Amino acid sequence: MDAGEDGHIRTGTVWTATAHAITSIIGSGVLTLPWSVAQLGWIIGPIILFFFACVTYYTAILLSDCYRSPDLVNGRRNYTYIDAVRVCLGAKDVVLCGIVQYGVLWGSIIGYTIATAISMAALKRSICFHKNGHDATCEVSGNLYMIIYGAMEIVLSQCPSLEKVTWLSYIAATTSFAYSLIAAFLCVVKFATNHEFKGTLMGAKMGHGVSPPLRTWHAFQALGNIAFAYTYSQLLIEIQDTLKSPPPENKTMKKATSYSIGATTIFYVTLGCMGYVAFGNDAPGNILTGFYEPFWLIAIANLSVTIHLVGAYQVFAQPIYAVYEKVLASKWPTSSFLTKVYTIKFPCTNPWNFKFTLCTLVLRTMFVILTTLISMMFPFFNAVVGLLGSLAFWPLTVYYPVRMYMVQTKVERRSRKWMGLQILSMLCFVATLLSGIGSVADVIGSFKHAKLFHIEL
Template sequence: MEMEKQKDRERMDMVDDDGRIRTGTVWTATTHAITAVIGSGVLALPWSVAQMGWILGPLALIGCAYVTYFTAVLLTDCYRTPDPVHGKRNHTYMDVVRSTLAPKDVIICGIAQYIMLWGTMIGYTITTATSIMAVVRTNCYHYKGHDAKCNTSGTLYMVLFGIVEIVLSQLPNLEKITLISVIAAIMSFAYSFIGLALGATKFASHGSPRGTILGVHIGADGVSASTKVWHSLQALGNIAFAYTYSMLLIEIQDTLKSPPPENKTMKRASLYGIGVTTIFYVSIGCIGYAAFGNDAPGNLLTGFYEPFWLVDLGNIAVVIHLVGAYQVYCQPIYAKYETWLSNKWPESPFFHKVYKLPFPFSKGKSLNFTMCKLVVRTLFVVLTTLISLMLPFFNAVLGLLGSVAFWPLTVYYPVTMYIAQANIKRGETRWWGLQVLNAGALIISLLAAVGSVADMAQRLKHVTMFKTEL
């Protein structure tokens, strides 16, 4: 009896000021940070380095890492408002915006977030098809020889992927199932390490690093001056996309126990997480570039054919990761528009009548859904798949996503919220320094967006709609 009372007292000591029990530490937060940052964007890093060369490429990787870490440090102090240690908790990124900035900023930030989420779904659809095509082509070359005609189309694979996501989108609260995140994390590390190992092996096979100081040459590598410019700008967007982190930082910080203060713990976790990720990214980007030189593929894993079983494992890991990750990104969009629609038409059976579909061989368990959930979610996935079929450009889509998210979500809002939180006056030295960072990030984002859109426009002249080939 005494032991139970002791456990109750310990449990009460763990309850925070908002009634929740938090057990997160610097190490769990570091793990979450690494998992949040490392994703399919890592596969484009060797190509990105190749566009800029041995000096600007690594500098861009390190520069984006530093900016991401610096703004993450600013954002950690905004978890509680108005005081970073004793203020009211903000459980999400949007809660911080709502607590510190004007209502118009909440709307703009929400639009940027949802564009990023939807764009990532499009990118995941394209990446999945690319990885499946790579598996088919690798096996074809292995069994028929490298002189065989092994071109394959990804149109069918995009459609099949869309069908799978339609089915999964009907499941409730999929983004909250821990198993999905665990599998996604394991798969992202698996294909990243496989890509790193394959690149290191290829680099070792020819003994000396390939590549040039300025990257892809105009004319010599079959590219025009304009293409070189667009690809270099697009590469910046790819690198920015690979470091996407700020959107999830507040949610990770909300899991931390205190004392010590959450902002202090989260700053350490961000340092460790982004530090490890940067070492990993620089290794993959530079080793991949050293292995392939200026011919680095847009997706690292598509550049290898042997050992075919290891290449296949890497690409299959990408597919498994993205099947679950797609749902993590689309569920917040579903929740937002379904809540808005149900509030707008509170009496409509289309939005409120719940249908139950019993699961076979299970007692009392059923899939609950509304017609809105069945119809609108299906149409949303179909629309996403159609756009992916029309824009089957892995690197261009990643570059555009990075440019859309980098300035507003990674730099502008963390900087602006920190200025409001810390009460930094206009004209102070700190204010000017933060504004210079803000303006520089805006310029980079705009240039990256222009490069990605220009590359898409060029490629659309030479592709057939709804026909994706590798």
């Protein structure tokens, strides 16, 4: 175990980092990919999938070199993404970056809560169709499932830190592969039974309620959905801070990044393209809601989604807990509310004694309750995913990693590398701007038609 120069014990390896990364990358966004490819068509859709994968991988490699400053191997540790921004760019960028980063993390958690409820509601409706036939009226509400999911997260929120939920990430990473494989398999089977190659070169066509503006908004929103599917960079530094050394943390993190993004890209391209060839331009916003048979396989897939998102919730929530608890501790260092540790002992299970402070018990519980209530009020999945992707991708995945890397490695202004990085940043800014326009338009449209506290399937 590595106690490090700061006295903090780190036990992470390339495999634990890969598990955390896969858990944070493969989330609810993967279920929107067939719909996203359907909006872009056979030419642009796969190209965009590979483009976002390459950009995410490259900027993640740049960001991993910002964990220690100023020296890449022996410099001072930056424990969080915000710490790296503060050291490399200064205090002026910290506030804006913090608002974006933690806002997107929170928004992702809201999206996960909605996605879990959709999966469980789809499972219940699948049971209804299995018993009563596909012509039966099987209306379900996702509110109960959101409440159950929230209750589970209240319990798990008492885990002290991200490093302590590694076991949850292993389970979540395994289940993410499970439901991605099942969804891809179901799409292959549907394609085989259709006996036709669906989809068009340029995506969804006008007509049948699809106007030219709506088609444009949906194409732009698809960019945000794909960007959200590659959400990762804002958690990279936090994951890297769990790694032991030697070898140097940046070297281990680069390996974990290549493994995790490589594996997820294979899944994304397979599922996105196979879902499109199976459903064509009628691909549903959540691909699993398009299947009801075989019943047992659909059940496994939806349960896998639920289990995965239980773990992903904590991977995204722990950095939020850490930052506000750190701020509170700095302002009131002697407060018993923050520092006094209480212990609940369970008979014959000494290692499993429950230790907590009133701060973690009360504030984390309130956070989960508030998140659940917001998810219940605005349960439109696709619009939320697209908006989050558009908000997160350029600033957190491209802009700040590129700027920090250029400062960290002293890239010469107007050099070939400097120009290349600037062009990359501008291209991604345009993609983010377009996806933001499309996602905002879809959110407004969803407000007009959606019912509060009524989930869409």
